[in-house]
Amino acid sequence: MSKVRDLHRKWMKEPGYEKAYVALDEEYQLARLMIQARARAGLTQAQLAKRMRTTQSVIARLEGGRAKPSMTTLRRFARATGLRLTIAFQSEPAVR
Numbered sequence: 001m002s003k004v005r006d007l008h009r010k011w012m013k014e015p016g017y018e019k020a021y022v023a024l025d026e027e028y029q030l031a032r033l034m035i036q037a038r039a040r041a042g043l044t045q046a047q048l049a050k051r052m053r054t055t056q057s058v059i060a061r062l063e064g065g066r067a068k069p070s071m072t073t074l075r076r077f078a079r080a081t082g083l084r085l086t087i088a089f090q091s092e093p094a095v096r
Contacts, residue, residue, distance in 0.1 A: 024065070031065040034077065038063070041081040051080035 061067040
């Protein structure tokens with residue numbers, strides 16, 4: 001059975017896959033940050049959903065990168081996990 005990372009390396013050699021992967025990078029970064037924040041807060045998806053007054057399926061979609069949260073949702077998420085929302089722009093790394 002192939003491991004996901006091995007398949008990913010193989011597929012990254014295909015131009016269409018690499019382009020799509022790069023295009024979705026920011027969404028997946030946000031999803032990873034949300035998962036990490038929930039885990040550090042010691043909350044299950046259901047507990048976080050209750051604090052945010054939403055459903056566990058909404059949290060699952062956010063963490064799966066299948067939903068683009070609004071600023072209001074991000075604020076509610078931050079409060080529910082005991083964090084403060086910070087938004088920043090960064091310079092693109094130099095391409096060599």
